[in-house]
Amino acid sequence: MSALAARSGHSGFRHPSLVVGATLTGLFVFAAALSLVWAPHSPFDIDVPHKLAAPSPAHWLGTDAFGRDVASLLLVGAQNSLLVGVVAVAIGLIIGAALGLLAAAMGGFPEDLVMRLADFAFAFPAVLSAILLAALFGPSVLDAILAIGVFNVPVFARVTRAAARGVWRRDFILAARAAGSGTLRISLEHVLPNILPGLTVQATIQFATAVLAETALSYLGLGTQPPQPSWGRMLNDAQTLMFQAPQLAVYPGLAIALAVLGLNLLGDGLNDLLDPRLARTR
Amino acid sequence: MALLEVEELTVRLATARGPADAVRGVSFSLDRGQTLGLTGESGSGKSMTALAVIALLPEGARASGRVLLDGEDLLAASERRLCAVRGNRIGMIFQEPMTALDPLHSVVRQVAEPLRLHRGLSAGAARAEALRLLDRVRLADAHRSAAAYPHQLSGGQRQRVLIASALACGPDLLVADEPTTALDATTQSEILDLIAELVDEDGMALMLISHDLGVMAQNVTRTLVMYGGSIVESGPTEAVFSRLAHPYTRGLHAARPRLGVGRGKRLAAIPGTVPEIADLPPGCPFAGRCPLTIAACSAAIPPPLPVGPGHAARCIRLEAALTLPKAAD
Numbered sequence: 001m002s003a004l005a006a007r008s009g010h011s012g013f014r015h016p017s018l019v020v021g022a023t024l025t026g027l028f029v030f031a032a033a034l035s036l037v038w039a040p041h042s043p044f045d046i047d048v049p050h051k052l053a054a055p056s057p058a059h060w061l062g063t064d065a066f067g068r069d070v071a072s073l074l075l076v077g078a079q080n081s082l083l084v085g086v087v088a089v090a091i092g093l094i095i096g097a098a099l100g101l102l103a104a105a106m107g108g109f110p111e112d113l114v115m116r117l118a119d120f121a122f123a124f125p126a127v128l129s130a131i132l133l134a135a136l137f138g139p140s141v142l143d144a145i146l147a148i149g150v151f152n153v154p155v156f157a158r159v160t161r162a163a164a165r166g167v168w169r170r171d172f173i174l175a176a177r178a179a180g181s182g183t184l185r186i187s188l189e190h191v192l193p194n195i196l197p198g199l200t201v202q203a204t205i206q207f208a209t210a211v212l213a214e215t216a217l218s219y220l221g222l223g224t225q226p227p228q229p230s231w232g233r234m235l236n237d238a239q240t241l242m243f244q245a246p247q248l249a250v251y252p253g254l255a256i257a258l259a260v261l262g263l264n265l266l267g268d269g270l271n272d273l274l275d276p277r278l279a280r281t282r
Numbered sequence: 283m284a285l286l287e288v289e290e291l292t293v294r295l296a297t298a299r300g301p302a303d304a305v306r307g308v309s310f311s312l313d314r315g316q317t318l319g320l321t322g323e324s325g326s327g328k329s330m331t332a333l334a335v336i337a338l339l340p341e342g343a344r345a346s347g348r349v350l351l352d353g354e355d356l357l358a359a360s361e362r363r364l365c366a367v368r369g370n371r372i373g374m375i376f377q378e379p380m381t382a383l384d385p386l387h388s389v390v391r392q393v394a395e396p397l398r399l400h401r402g403l404s405a406g407a408a409r410a411e412a413l414r415l416l417d418r419v420r421l422a423d424a425h426r427s428a429a430a431y432p433h434q435l436s437g438g439q440r441q442r443v444l445i446a447s448a449l450a451c452g453p454d455l456l457v458a459d460e461p462t463t464a465l466d467a468t469t470q471s472e473i474l475d476l477i478a479e480l481v482d483e484d485g486m487a488l489m490l491i492s493h494d495l496g497v498m499a500q501n502v503t504r505t506l507v508m509y510g511g512s513i514v515e516s517g518p519t520e521a522v523f524s525r526l527a528h529p530y531t532r533g534l535h536a537a538r539p540r541l542g543v544g545r546g547k548r549l550a551a552i553p554g555t556v557p558e559i560a561d562l563p564p565g566c567p568f569a570g571r572c573p574l575t576i577a578a579c580s581a582a583i584p585p586p587l588p589v590g591p592g593h594a595a596r597c598i599r600l601e602a603a604l605t606l607p608k609a610a611d
Contacts, residue, residue, distance in 0.1 A: 172383055
């Protein structure tokens with residue numbers, strides 16, 4: 001245990017992107033969690049007389065066009081980004097990894113089928129699917145989650161298959177087969193754990209993409225619906241006041257940029273940390 | 283009926299240069315309590331034969347002929363049936379203990395795996411049985427090492443873990459493919475002694491594959507010498523090594539390194555190299571490299587000709603071969 005702690009501590013200094021990424025991601029998650037129990041004001045409190053107020057002790061980042069507290073909107077908006085990111089990545093990871101494992105284990109026709117379906121799915125960007133879903137079911141945050149989740153499936157299917165194929169060629173898989181393990185058991189007991197580091201890295205990066213996609217969809221009015229606060233909606237609201245109150249666009253923009261940067265750096269850092277070949281060369 | 287009967291086994295591989303036979307019409311049988319060795323150079327087909335016996339040939343390889351385990355043809359069996367046979371009735375030990383263990387599972391878990399699969403033991407019961415097995419293969423400090431991960435153990439210790447795993451369900455047949463090739467010399471003899479002892483205690487059949495003639499001579503009662511995918515000589519180990527009937531066996535014997543040979547003396551070598559399986563000549567595979575080659579050698583694969591009781595060699599020039607000089611000991 002102490003060896004492990006020493007190793008990760010030691011590696012932390014050698015991977016500054018991991019430290020910065022983990023800190024930013026930590027802040028993001030902390031903001032979302034904190035807003036569940038406490039925020040300076042309710043983000044739904046409209047106070048038109050005090051609209052577009054400058055930062056003050058009462059309103060740290062001022063108020064928006066409806067007099068809502070911007071700091072509270074940002075905090076509560078983090079919940080939304082986090083929720084969409086987590087659920088969309090979970091959908092993509094679970095279905096995609098299952099398909100990728102299946103493709104790698106079966107080979108031949110099933111593998112070709114899964115991979116061609118993935119190619120096909122790639123032709124539809126998340127935003128396009130979300131517009132389709134919004135047209136069918138009316139715009140909601142659920143559309144955004146589904147569209148981004150479905151978009152993630154082929155991404156994870158490809159990464160999983162490529163990594164799993166590599167594991168299937170290793171000696172210990174032959175040994176497991178010689179011990180009588182079947183394809184399903186080998187996939188879950190031996191292949192999956194061995195590709196988990198790669199999947200973790202991919203999940204972090206897809207998380208960043210999902211956060212970005214959710215803000216894009218909300219900005220377009222296809223994701224989170226008012227009055228529920230979201231960073232994308234805040235950008236949209238700020239657009240009309242671009243020249244009177246530019247700070248209203250800067251705050252959510254900065255929040256999005258820092259959250260996405262943090263997640264990308266975390267993914268990058270994890271990649272360095274978990275890939276022994278890279279670690280050795282540093 | 284013997285425990286294992288291999289009849290006219292042929293393994294066809296899809297090579298870059300088209301289909302080619304890595305194993306060509308191999309037949310042998312092996313009964314419980316017997317030990318059988320397969321020897322020959324790299325590429326002679328011995329490992330392919332071993333993999334065919336446990337029906338784990340690489341993708342793209344096709345086996346024909348029959349591999350009968352207690353009369354059941356494994357080459358025709360369903361994958362589900364094979365999963366019930368592998369690790370249960372046939373145990374296998376591999377060449378590379380460094381890579382044959384999953385780096386992410388503790389050793390006790392890997393020994394317990396076949397027990398949970400075939401015996402349906404609970405996690406706790408399988409673990410207890412695995413600990414007993416690790417004790418039996420004399421894993422150093424077994425109860426502490428059981429929780430270790432493969433990278434924390436030495437090669438010899440890992441091979442002990444693999445042996446424990448292969449023997450977990452008490453198989454009737456143990457297939458050991460170059461089990462000691464990756465180990466240093468002292469560990470080699472320890473592992474071979476361990477295998478011999480366990481095989482003897484359990485009354486298993488042992489199929490040992492090794493390129494090392496010394497390993498053959500000390501560990502198996504019957505030896506098959508393979509070259510170019512076919513068995514060129516087979517017989518009781520003592521007879522094979524005392525008569526050296528086939529010119530290839532004789533060449534292999536002369537080429538082995540020996541202690542006490544004067545410094546600066548070169549090892550005897552067989553001229554030429556093993557032909558690629560796609561280039562095998564139609565007749566005797568050893569024709570051309572053999573000092574006794576005559577035109578008739580390339581006409582057809584020689585039939586097994588008797589040398590002594592239970593001892594045969596595929597060579598049409600046996601009389602001449604038996605007069606070739608042996609390596610000085």
